[in-house]
Amino acid sequence: MPVSGTAKSQDLASADALLTLKDLTLRFKGQTNDVVHSVSLRVRQGEVLCVVGESGCGKSVTSMAIMGLLPGKATQISSGKLSFLAQDWDLATDCLPTEVRGREIAMIFQEPMTSLNPSFRIGDQIAEAVQRRRGNSRTEALERAEVMLQRVGIANPKQRLRAYPHQLSGGMRQRVMIAMALANDPQILIADEPTTALDVTIQAQILDLIRDLRDETGMGTLMITHDLGVVAEVADTVAVMYGGQVVEQGPVAEIFNNPQHPYTIGLMSAMPRLDRPGERLAIVPGTVPTISNMPEGCRFRTRCAFATAACAQRPKLRDVASEHEVACHFAPLETHVKVSA
């Protein structure tokens, strides 16, 4: 019996929500199918939401749509309501005004090199961002820049302020981007794979920094990653995406200790485990279909070992525990199926 949760979907707009996205559906012009279909997300104050899923499942496109950064001519947003700072925007017709985006939301992009100007010293770039938003003096702004470089684990921050982007390693440039994004205490941080290119030791430092800011300033974070280890470390809530849809979402403890969607279970059991070395890993069979080949109904059904004809009907997200939603007809599996060898 699925446990009926206390949270209803209206709670998505509950009082302490900083940012909510409702029912985002979009496609790229010329395509016959939605790349993002009916995605709803919520980030509350002081909370880290991690969006996970395989390459191409629509994580970056979703975050770009929130930021209003998708190419307008090539994108067709058919629905999507964004609520932020007690205001609503209909993404089908509107997007976040630039000043809100710049001041209150910081974004760290997946491709760091594109967002630093190669011809200015990094100290000047960070200081400029600080001055623009906070109106500090130049000296104060440079001090702030130095503090931030230190906090992202860059040694000799004072000297490094004078470096140009090309004089830094890729990992260091990524950390500069993070320092710049966080220098202004944004209300929301949207971070697209912020630590994927970094060594574990540096990654641990960055995750610490994000947690600290969350605790100090109540910053909300929407973090995109495909690393479940990172999710376990920083997430308060998790949304698992597959083929442009959210297939499971809930509090991090629920997702890890009570994963219900076959795709979530597949992802988790495919991770090498320190306590089970050498054991043959479970896999998610096959590969993600292209958008134009996505099946009707449950988009996971071409790879799902538990699919029946009924899965040609799209399963809706439904509550299975408090604030924990799953889109699968047969979740939890053990009450609906048996497997014999």
Add this chain to the structure above:
Amino acid sequence: MTAPVILEADEVVKHFGAGSGWLSHKSPVQAVDGVSLQIRRGETFAIVGESGCGKSTLARLLMRLLEPTAGRVSFDGVDVSHASGGALKALRGQMQFIFQDPFSSLNPRMSVGKLVGEPLEVHAPELSAEERREKVAELLRKVGLRPEHAGRYPHEFSGGQRQRIGIARALAAGPKLIIGDEPVSALDVSVQAQVINLLGDLSRDLGLTLVIIAHDLGVIRHMSDRVAVMYLGRIVEMGTAEEVFATPLHPYTQALLSAIPSMDVPSKHQALAVLGEMPSPSDPPSGCRFHTRCPYTRAQCKQESPKLEGQLHQVSCHFWQDIAAARKPTTLRPKTDAVEARFALYKAATTGGTVIHQNQEPPERN
């Protein structure tokens, strides 16, 4: 552990950018600086360490894609450090490389059949065209692709499939040893698992020796029999994966392991601080190269370079005994039975089990 040594490095050194004589102002990059190791036939040997510590350079030295500045590399007991011509070509057949990036490492204009058949032309010229086609089909099947894929081109395949093509190509030369430089790090978890399983099967079924470079410690623990931990061009700890992960002796290894994101939720994670970042390999610190970041540094560390000591489990640190004595063991929390049961159900269903539904139709829900 009694298998014969297949590949051996003896005090191997590689410095880049040296050699332009007394006019050169730049100090050379000491990418690999005195590495000795022995890899045994049939084992999976892993090399870990931070970006820039010299892993890829070491791999290229072992493969003889680079010539060492000093020291010796031997394959099957023969010094190959300065091999050239026919000897080098023969060596290439024995040792093959798998690259990190399945997207850029395959020539986009060559069909899969050609990509996999090319090494056969070089290393098995005696085969007729027909025999070669047969062999290509067999190799494709071995890596989980289909013979009819031979006519297609790399762009028609997913990342995981492309990595399989790369593996088939490596196998075509009939190597005894394969070195993979981050062979799965560009892949998604789900696909990564398929390639890890494949590499495991191949090493077991074909008795291949594998050398794996990876930065994902979970992947390393899963795949390898022995591990070498590198820091700034040197090996600081080496031993069986079991020992190194359970009782890391070097402060750097301890820090690396503590930085692995735990899969426990709620996370009780406490990463050991490694202060600052790795110094430049063209100006490495005196004495113990880790002393600028080590939480246990003492005066001796700045002057004397510690040697790699020990038998099966080796460590290079003056004070490893004191440090090990003070260290608390880490314990992994088991997953809940409910989660394990679901994982087991999933695994059974995806490995050929028959799924029986109570009802084909989902229950009515409102």
